[in-house]
Amino acid sequence: MHEGISQIYSSSITIIYNLLRSICGESFTATEVRFSHSQPDDIKPYESFFQAPLIFEADEDAIVFPDHILKKSLPGSNIEQHNDVLKRLTTIESEMDIDFLEQLHTILRPLVVSQCSSPEHVASMLSLHPRTLNRRLENHGTTLRDIVGDIRYEIAKQLLADSRMSVIAISTLLGYADASVFTRAFRRWSGITPSAWRMQNR
Secondary structure (H helix, E strand, C coil), X not given: CHHHHHHHHHHHHHHHHHHXXXXXXXXXXXXXXXXXXXXXXXXHHHHHHHCCCEECCCCCCEEECCHHHHHCXXXXXXXXXXXXXXXXXXXXXXXXXXXXXXXXXXXXXXXXHCCXXXXXXXXXXXXXXXXXXXXXXXXXXXXXXXXXXHXXXXXXHHHHHHCCCXXXXXXXXXXXXXXXXXXXXHHHHHCCCHHHXXXXXX
C-alpha cells in the first residue's frame, strides 16, 4: 500500500518535471524537489532523473525553481500551447486528488473497524505527515473526522441491513463508547434511530 501510494505522487511529479523540461529546455534544473512521502531505500533513480536536491517527508509535493524562469521568453510560445499545458497540469492535479481520496477511503474502512483511525496512524499509512494529511483534507473542504464518520455510517447501514448483529454489537465494532452515543450519531446522519432504519430497510 505504502509503495503504491508513493509511486502515484512520484510519477505525477515526474510528469510535471518532464513538462517543465519540454517548455524550458533540457537545461532546466529545479532548486529542489519535494515529496510528501518518506524517503525510499534507494534514491539513486530520483537523483539521476531530477539532478536536484531532494526533500522527503515535506509538507507538500512540489518542484521549486528560480522565479526568473517565469519571466523567460519561451521560443515558439503561443497561447494555444500555454492553454494546452495548463489543461494537462489541471488534469494531473485532479487525478492526484482523486487517487488520494480513493486511497484514503480504501485504507480507512478496515482501520475504522479495527479502531486504528487516529490521524497519526492514517497519515503513516499514507506515508504523510499528519499536518500534510490535514492540509489536503482542508483543500477538499473536509476533515478526517468527517470522513471517518461517513465510513462508520456506511458500515452501520450495511450491518443493519445485511446482518443480525445487535445495535450494541455494531456500536462496539465501530468504536463507540456505548450504544446511546452510536444511536445519537446515527440519528444525526439519517434522521432516525438504527433500529428504525433497520425496520425500514429489511
